[in-house]
Amino acid sequence: MPAYPHEGETARIMALAPVIPVLTVASVEDGLAQAKALVAGGLYAIEVTLRTPSALAAIQAIAKNVPDAVVGAGTIVSAEQINQAVAAGAKFLVSPGAPPSLAKAAAQAPVPFLPGCATASEAMALMELGFRALKLFPAEAVGGAKLLASLAAPLPDLRFCPTGGIDLEKAPEYLRLPNVPCVGGSWMLQKAALAAGDYLAVEALSRDAAGLKRAAA
Numbered sequence: 001m002p003a004y005p006h007e008g009e010t011a012r013i014m015a016l017a018p019v020i021p022v023l024t025v026a027s028v029e030d031g032l033a034q035a036k037a038l039v040a041g042g043l044y045a046i047e048v049t050l051r052t053p054s055a056l057a058a059i060q061a062i063a064k065n066v067p068d069a070v071v072g073a074g075t076i077v078s079a080e081q082i083n084q085a086v087a088a089g090a091k092f093l094v095s096p097g098a099p100p101s102l103a104k105a106a107a108q109a110p111v112p113f114l115p116g117c118a119t120a121s122e123a124m125a126l127m128e129l130g131f132r133a134l135k136l137f138p139a140e141a142v143g144g145a146k147l148l149a150s151l152a153a154p155l156p157d158l159r160f161c162p163t164g165g166i167d168l169e170k171a172p173e174y175l176r177l178p179n180v181p182c183v184g185g186s187w188m189l190q191k192a193a194l195a196a197g198d199y200l201a202v203e204a205l206s207r208d209a210a211g212l213k214r215a216a217a
Contacts, residue, residue: 002107004130010112013070013092014133014161014181016044018212019171022074022163022186023048023058026194031058034189035066037199041206047074047094047184050081056088063089076113079105086110094184096137098122103129114161118142120151123158133159135184140165145173145180152179168208175214182214 004010014020021043025031031054035046046069048059055073062071072092073085082105085093091111095102098115106113107129116135117123119142126134136148139162143150148160162174163184174180188205192198 001128002130004107004132006109006112007130007132010092010114010133011159011181013045013072013112014114014159016070016182017042017210018175018182018214019043019188019209020045020047020072020161020163020182020184021188021206021209022184023189024051024186025054025058026052027054028057028061030054030194032061032065033197033199034194034202035062035069035071037202038188038206039066039068041188041203042210043188043206044068045070045072045092045182047072047092048090049074050085051075056084059085059088059090063091076102076106078102082106082109082113094135096135098126100125107131120155123151123155127155127158132157133161136160136162136164138164139174139183140170144170145177148174148177148180152177155179168205168212171209171212175212178215180214185209 070091073090074094076095094114096116114135116137166185167187174183193201
């Protein structure tokens with residue numbers, strides 16, 4: 001199997017904190033405020049989803065103005081978005097899934113890429129391209145912690161960042177698994193707090209998330 005050149009970098013990003021927060025930004029200013037609150041709370045790897053018109057500009061602003069943040073781009077669904085996100089300053093990329101064309105482009109991306117999978121077959125296909133770190137999505141819907149526990153023995157070289165339906169209450173079950181160095185989630189970014197501009201609440205919830213214990217790092 002080919003070696004994935006960014007494996008070490010991916011592992012370091014996943015080890016920064018037990019949670020990678022997933023941001024959907026309303027504006028550049030909102031993205032900056034969210035990122036600053038998350039970093040203040042101890043969450044340093046930040047995934048900005050490419051779901052809104054402001055996403056790429058927010059990534060660029062975070063990369064320039066929040067030095068302790070390691071900002072990434074999520075919801076990568078096409079090879080074209082890889083170049084756009086990297087040009088904006090994204091330090092890592094995340095996809096919800098990985099069809100063959102996207103998976104091949106991901107393996108050649110200039111920054112670490114966390115490709116999404118939902119089954120053992122999809123995980124094995126990504127292993128063939130050299131990936132050892134994957135995103136499980138949508139985690140709760142496809143089997144959650146039980147699925148990941150069952151994959152540990154047949155696929156011992158893989159590490160996962162499960163995302164989708166995970167909150168502060170569910171996260172510890174995942175983080176107890178040796179093949180889960182971190183989880184992804186947005187529970188610290190409550191809609192009511194963001195609508196009210198209450199970024200201190202975001203910081204407090206981020207601090208709780210950063211304090212979660214994990215078996216793998």
